[in-house]
Every structure is written in structure tokens, then in C-alpha cells.
Amino acid sequence: MDTQLRTFEVFHQSKRGEPHVHVGAVHAPDAELALMLARDQFARRLDCTSLWVVPSDQITATTPAQAEAWFEPATDKSYREAAGFPMRDIIKKAENWSK
């Protein structure tokens, strides 16, 4: 009998208000047991306020080989950033306009 079981990815929240962070995975037959094992494995010592488990095969991911095409800006994206709007020179110009 195949006893390898499925895997569930585990997400751990250490404090209310904090994000759930991926901490690892457990082998389990179903989500309920996955949660119990995740508690034993990832919350037996560290503070924990909430755990999520997600079947590993339900996660869709980008591939590292394509990361550049996905994430590297093809063109100048400074128009999306606060730093893309420098103020010093234009403030000086506007304030001195009537002088």
C-alpha cells in the first residue's frame, strides 16, 4: 500500500495582525490531520495565533526560468514609484515664480 500520503504547505501567523508566512510542509491524508501535524511541527514552541494548510498540488507557481519575463520591468516604471517624482527643483521654481 502506498503510504507516502499527500503534502500540505503550511502557513503560520505568529501574532494577530501579522501576515501568514510559509514555514514548510507536512505529509497527511487530509486537511484536518495536516493541521494537527502542522501544529505539532511548527507551533510546539513558537507563538502561533493561526495556521493555514494548503494541498501542495493546489499551488500554481511561476517558473524560475521565466522569472525575468514576469518580474523584470521591460521599460522605465518610475512613474509607479514615489521616487519617480522628485520635488526639490520644481518647488524652488514655483516658489520663486513671482520674484
Add this chain to the structure above:
Amino acid sequence: MSMMSVLSSVEPQLDWAEPQTGPEFEARLAAFEARIQRGEKIEPNDWMPLEYRKQLIRMISQHAHSEIVGCLPEGGWIPHAPTFRRKLALTAKVQDEAGHGQLLYRAAETLGVSREQMIDDLLAGRAKYSNIFNYPAVTWADVGMIGWLVDAAAIVNQLMLAEGSYGPYARAMKRICYEESFHLKQGHHFIVTMAGGTPQQRAMVQAALNRWWWPTLMMFGPSDRDSVHLEKMMRWKIKTRTNDELRYDFVAQYAPQILRLGLTIPDPELRYDEAARRWRFGEPDWEEFRRVISGHGPLNAERLAVRRAAHEEGRWVREALAAKSNRVQ
């Protein structure tokens, strides 16, 4: 680009038959090594040479087996702990080790080997694990000596591994080191308490030190001059320091603490060389090291027999879980 080409899962998709020579391979290898040189981590779905994958599977699975077999020398003492607090601490430590084994099996699985396969290899005697667990914990003092010195040596080694290039292994190491700092602390507390106790307790501590000193030094593996693949392991940052460097660090860090307790380290060559500002110490018995690692240590057969029996006794649990799993899907 089509959507099919960019989406994947968190599970690795492997081509074990990919050619490991030729211009395309060389170009990918150069990019892989450049990434490691830049200090970036390698993640499960990244391209990697087959040899890197195999070396990591070998190392991580041996490490996982060591955690699982490592439960045995101490686990046997849980019913005999002299106080309730020591019993709780020892139980927690053994539970951590079982947990570390599971974390490491999972880290190895990201490279394309299954936990079932690794456990089968261990039970069949095809896999190695740390030599140290083939020695017996003779008295209660041995339990403290394992908690202090064996875990200290493990931490020295694992802090190095936490800097390694493979992301899932490095992340597991950080978490494991955090928990092992508790193992080390409770072991230190244990030994210092006994070393300040009755003459008989002090004698037990000294006898335990005599048994565990050399096997602990051997935990760092063979001498650099006998270490195969060292250059490549360092270039690929599977290891970032050599066995001899780690062994030296352990001695420099822990020999002074042991000597301050008035204990005697069983090495006539051990001394601090003031002029060179370095510790000098003798060589472990490499003949013994090879004998134990090839399966002829004091307890190799017994350790595996206990693991096999535990595996058989747990079979009905695994099968019940698997049946539940099949029904749910």
C-alpha cells in the same frame, strides 16, 4: 509566451536523463555557478546540475536519518530520568529530533526523492547516518553529555549549513539551529549541575566525557586530506567550511568550557599554544571511524533493528491514514 510554458507547481519537475555535457549544459552550469557566487540561493524549480542534486539528496537524507536514529540513544533514557523536569526536557528534545527528521525529509523531497524511498533505504541498511548514534548511552551522565557536546557539534556544523546555497535546506537549518540551542542549553545545565554534585556524579560525568569526546570530534567527518569532492562542494556552497575548520572551531569553543569545570579531556596532545594562539589537539582514530561508518560500530545493528521494529509496529497507522487519504480524494 504561452501560459502553459510559465506556470508550474511547487513540486519539482525533473528530467533525470538531461545530458550533463555539451555546450548547452556548460552555459547553464556557468549561469548556475555565477548565481551561487553572487550569494543567491537555489530554489527547487531552478535548473541545477544533476551532481548538485544528488549530493544534496545524499547529504539531506543522511541528515534526516541522523535525526531519526538520534532519537534512540536518548529516548531509551526517558523512563529513567531522575526528576520530572529533566524528563520533560528530554521528551521535548527527542520530539524536536523527530520533527527535525520530518523537516529534512521534506527538504530532500523538493529535490525529487520521496520520503518513503528514503525511509526504505534507511531500513534496508543502504543509507548512512551520523556515526555518533552507533555508540551507547551507558549512564544518565551520557544523556547530558550528548545534549551538551553532541548538540554543540551539530550546531557548529548546522550554522555552516544554514549559509549553504540550497534554499529549502538552509531554511530548515535555521529553524533546527533555533531549537538545538535549547538542546545545548539544557545539556550544559545538566552537565554543570552533575559536575557540581557528589563525587560519584562527578566521576560519572568524567567517564561520559571519556566515552563521547572522540566520537564527537569524528562527527565533523574525515580529515580534509581524505575528503572527496571538497573543492566542488565548496564552489557550489553545499558546504562553506571544511571538516577540519569546523572541528577546530568546536574544540576552540568547547575545550575551555570543559576544562574550566575541572574535567580532563581524554587527549594527551590537547593544549593551547600561546605563541601561535591556537588550540592543538590529536587526531581521531580514523580506523575506528571507518569501521563504525561501514556498519561495524557498537550498536549499528541494534539501532537499525529498533527502527525496523518501530516501522513494522506503525504499519497499521500508516495504512489507516493512507486508506483515509484514498477515501477523501
